[in-house]
Amino acid sequence: MKNWMITLITDFGATEYVGAMKGIIFSICPKARIVDITHNIKKFDIRRAAYAVYSSCKYFPKGTVHVVVVDPGVGTDRRSIIIKTEEHLYVGPDNGVFSFIDDVKEVYEIEYPAKSRTFHGRDVFAPIAAYLECGASPKDYGKLTDEYIKIVLKKYIKEDVIGGEVICVDDFGNVITNIKREDLEKIGVTYGGSLKMRLKGRIRTLKLLESYGFSRPGDLITVIGSEDYLEISVNQGNAAERLKIKGGEELEVFK
């Protein structure tokens, strides 16, 4: 079944700029079913956008076109791209927002005349997504390319120490690291136990709990988040603010 689905991820804060994009999409492809994934990406936070793309787009049905507009370089010579995976298409700026998609098949550099220099969401990405969902092919709007910009995350396991980094902070203030459940298993850290974490020059012993609610409100804990990554959390609080942590911060975990 053709699903006509186009999703939107932006840092526009649910403003009328999103509305203009929707209008353009519906004008080109009246059957489109537009789905707001989020417009609350922290402005210009490419890393956060990349994680949002990773942790939501894959759940959509086959044939969905995903539009991502977190784009501090709009109007400059940064490229625009279409990414084709087994089941989906992605449209947006080539600035790292597609870093964590793990089944990329083809990448196209977009060639499309933009009406404005400041709003490619409306003038480039929205119309292309609409044409793609209505049957056009990526090659109608761009040429195949071998490269696109990817954020590469640091990660190593060495003598029972896992080194990693903070992918980003979510809207609850949870600090999402790139350390996976299976990494922790390798060094013998399991639910109900504790782990040691070196972060910003300080070593803390933290519990690894099955969910936030097993701690008291205000406790600093770790959990395995919904994408199987280790997260630092405060039950009903904001871990990132407490620790003054941003995306990119390096950390080490050991038993």
Add this chain to the structure above:
Amino acid sequence: MKNWMITLITDFGATEYVGAMKGIIFSICPKARIVDITHNIKKFDIRRAAYAVYSSCKYFPKGTVHVVVVDPGVGTDRRSIIIKTEEHLYVGPDNGVFSFIDDVKEVYEIEYPAKSRTFHGRDVFAPIAAYLECGASPKDYGKLTDEYIKIVLKKYIKEDVIGGEVICVDDFGNVITNIKREDLEKIGVTYGGSLKMRLKGRIRTLKLLESYGFSRPGDLITVIGSEDYLEISVNQGNAAERLKIKGGEELEVFK
């Protein structure tokens, strides 16, 4: 007419977590029509969520499934439930968010294996809502139960004094009480007149106006809100901040 409608109420702040839930729903039930009611519930504010459920879900057409995810206890042993009313189904945690639904017919305790311990919105409530909207029955996902958690609001009328409490504060800062228009009529308080209110140890005389705009910007007033409850408001301002009031605060009203 089958409406395929599934609504969402969360405290996720319109983040990509909502997007992941939508993806899961569409993957299971491609015809679903997902409606965002709100994702701006104050985080973990169960009382606020319960009022949002009360004041919006009932307006939807027959057959709608409502998903509510305000869930500080996710992953603990708090139960998950399905509530069946005359026209609607509700899915969410059993923590009080369904307190103010007034035509409950049946309650089911959900039995469903969750992939994650931290995100039942995506892994339990979204898929069950999708299956229900696509034709499944509540008993396919749970067993009948006699009880569920309800917030009980205090309320009495005694010798021309109405005692009540603040249900919650809305996003405009309006303080919504559980005192109804007909309660006020019983003690002789009517539009255009004034009332006395004992609140946080202080007695104030406040006008009861037909709408905010009948006062000057900045005036502290009362109105009968859109659900027929007495509200304390500041025209173009924030009454809750001015009075430092939260949900649960007790108050008395007299003439």
Add this chain to the structure above:
Amino acid sequence: MKNWMITLITDFGATEYVGAMKGIIFSICPKARIVDITHNIKKFDIRRAAYAVYSSCKYFPKGTVHVVVVDPGVGTDRRSIIIKTEEHLYVGPDNGVFSFIDDVKEVYEIEYPAKSRTFHGRDVFAPIAAYLECGASPKDYGKLTDEYIKIVLKKYIKEDVIGGEVICVDDFGNVITNIKREDLEKIGVTYGGSLKMRLKGRIRTLKLLESYGFSRPGDLITVIGSEDYLEISVNQGNAAERLKIKGGEELEVFK
């Protein structure tokens, strides 16, 4: 093709009040396709709402009904109106929110009994929009009128000086003026060059760039925005906060 489209612009902040409006619309017109344009208009900021209407509604397909609820005077004697343009209908309060629609054909003053005095979004505008999209005519809900409230913006060009004003500030903090690209061309200001701006008693020399990204983060610049208006911006920052500017501020531009 009938598109069944109804858009929403409010200052409700994506709360359940929006959800109640959606429920009412779907109950009256089950085939409706409701599109959130924005609910993030600054509360009671009519000027901002008017610009949001101008810069988004026109992109929607023919036959769309637009509902606008930014309504500090709800429940008072402010009128409610339906505006008919060549392709669209607009429903909302007569307080200036429709000021910048440039192809108005007919205006109707709404006559419709409201259930509440405080929430005409749910009790007047939503149902009327639903009836209109489902086939009713504006004259079924109101009578033709000659006048409606419009914000009139100051603008003049005199001896190579353009006088104008700030229409409003967008959610990125961009200061949107009513000076158009063609006005600037008349006084010889072009991309890559600079302009002088008198604003709040101070004259600044500012670059006119093709997009934000051509400056360094933090630089105060001007661009031609996506609606062809001159904007004052800070790359990855908030120009309005930096300059302490609000809608209505007057300015002059010269070479």
